[in-house]
Amino acid sequence: MIVHQFYDKGLAHASYAVIRTGRMIVIDPARDPQPYYEFANMHGADITGVIETHPHADFVSSHLEIHQTTGAVIYVSKLAGAEYPHETFDDGDVIQINDIKLKAINTPGHSPDSICILLEDEKGKDCAIFTGDTLFAGDVGRPDLRESAGNITAKKEELARDMYHSTRDKLMVLPKEVIVYPAHGPGSLCGKSMSPDLQTTIGKELRENYALQLMDELAFVKTLMADQPFMPKYFGYDVELNKMGAPGFIQSVNAVIKADADIALEHDILVIDTRPSVDYRNGHIKGSINLQDGEKFETWLGSVVAPYESFYLLAETDEALDIVIKKTAKIGYERNIKAALLIPSNATEKSPAINLEDFKAHKVDYTIIDARNWAEINSGKLFTDALTIPLPELRERISEIPANKPIVVHCAAGYRSAAAAGIISAQIKAVPVYDLSDAIKQF
Incomplete structure (x- = not known):
């Protein structure tokens, strides 16, 4: 038996292949199916199945394309409302690959239609679980992405309660040595505090994962809903696209x-x-x-x-x-x-260069925009009088920025401030707009 992880660092997305006796099942594939074809060819295997743990919000899956190319069966929960050819895969359902089994477990919480897949090896022992966005190393999936997207919508409080029971009743009771293969790693916006580990075990998560510690349902819901990261504009769109098949x-x-x-x-x-x-x-x-x-x-x-x-x-x-x-x-x-x-020949507009010494000496003469995320802002502002407008909100909040003095934009390292300066200068032309860039490290 082969279990292989494919990892896309840009989206912090992990997908998987399980191979046994010439048959391969792909779990939560990325948009480009080529790596799965190449891996199957390398091992002389045929892709016979694709499992979607839920309709993903943060990336587009290639499940439909793999089905159309290879004839592989797509497995997904009946709750997902999938509009592509598929077989439902829910509690009690099993995919048998010769002498190993992939067993479905319904685990609502991140989404109402989430499933995990428990792997039973050739000796009949539960050895691994593919947890999708339900359980990560150091975290569990955020519950606030399905209030207005997908076949079934649910309030975040309801999904947080579901997550409490999915973790306690279905995952935490598994043997401690079971390996956990999540769909995301650190940097993903599908959780808030993932560890650097790209795989873990049930036992380690019982010891170290804040969400699996002893607490009642109310405390869990309150803890899970607090301090979740921002939601990109494309998340709901991708849920719907994955429900149809890209x-x-x-x-x-x-x-x-x-x-x-x-x-x-x-x-x-x-x-x-x-x-x-x-x-x-x-x-x-x-x-x-x-x-x-x-x-x-x-x-x-x-x-x-x-x-x-x-x-x-x-x-x-x-x-x-x-x-x-x-x-x-x-x-x-x-x-x-x-x-x-x-880049065209008329790309000649130059960004103004800030006089750092003047800015340091006369900050009151500038309007400062803090374009970091709310979690960073809430942990402490770098400039007391800065207007706090995270980059994802900036285009909708330009009108809040006064244009009576020069504008200085900062983030934590320079990426977001570069984007923010361009957005602001396109709308506000009466005063210069400066990108503090990596000079923020001097403050």
């Missing part, structure tokens, strides 16, 4: 229009410049937003841009452009790309 990855990526660098851009369409901030500051399209390609590009794109908005996607080279197009497709936004192009 179109094929390669054909979707290839359908993106690649335009000449100097085409005339429509004025009412966003321009997303994915270059490093230093290059952007030295020359960019006026009014463009700097979302630098990096480990969290997908998350920030789906946090700043809504699922119904079109945008131009810019990069420095053809290779870089291909990379960001594929990353855009991982959250289902490839159809939002009006055109993808290299």
Whole structure:
């Protein structure tokens, strides 16, 4: 028996392959199915099944494409309301692969339709569990993503109560040596305090996971709902897309229009410049937003841009452009790309450079914008008088920013402030807008 984890660091997403006697089951696959095909070929296996632990909010799954390509059966809870060909997989249901079994366990909490998959080895012993977004290393899934998305909606308080019983009644009673394979690792917005471990055990989580400690239901609900991270704009959209099944990855990526660098851009369409901030500051399209390609590009794109908005996607080279197009497709936004192009010759708008010494000496003469997330802001402001507007909220809250003195934007390291400065300067032109960038480390 082979159990293999595939990990996408950009979305902190883990998917899995289970192989036994030439048959392979894929669990929670990413948008690009090619790695699963290659792994199956490497081991001389046929992909015969795909299991979705729930309709995912933070990435687009390739379950439908794998089914269409290989004929693999898609297994998902009957509660998910799946609109693609599938077999239901709920409490008591078993997938037998020769002498091993994959057993469904309904575990509502993160979503009403969440399942976990318990793996029974060839000796009849429960040896591992694939927990989706129910149980992570150091955390459990957040309960507030399904209040307005999916086949079944539920209030976060209700799902938090469900999580209490799913963990206590179904997971914590498993043998302590059972290996836990979650769908996410640290950095995912599907939880709030995941550990760096990409796998764990029931026993370790019983000892170390704050959510599995002794507490009553009311205390659990209160603890779980507190301090959850922000919800990107694309999350509800991806739930619905995964419920239907997304179109094929390669054909979707290839359908993106690649335009000449100097085409005339429509004025009412966003321009997303994915270059490093230093290059952007030295020359960019006026009014463009700097979302630098990096480990969290997908998350920030789906946090700043809504699922119904079109945008131009810019990069420095053809290779870089291909990379960001594929990353855009991982959250289902490839159809939002009006055109993808290299940096045009009229990208000559320069960002103003802040006089750090003057700012340090006369902070009162500037409007300071803190673009960090609420959890960071609540742990302490770096500048007492700063306006607190997290990046995901900024486009909707521009009117709150006064334009009577120069504006300085900061975050924790420079990524978000680069994006925020572009958003603000596109709307406020009466005063300069400065990106404090990594100089924030001096404060």
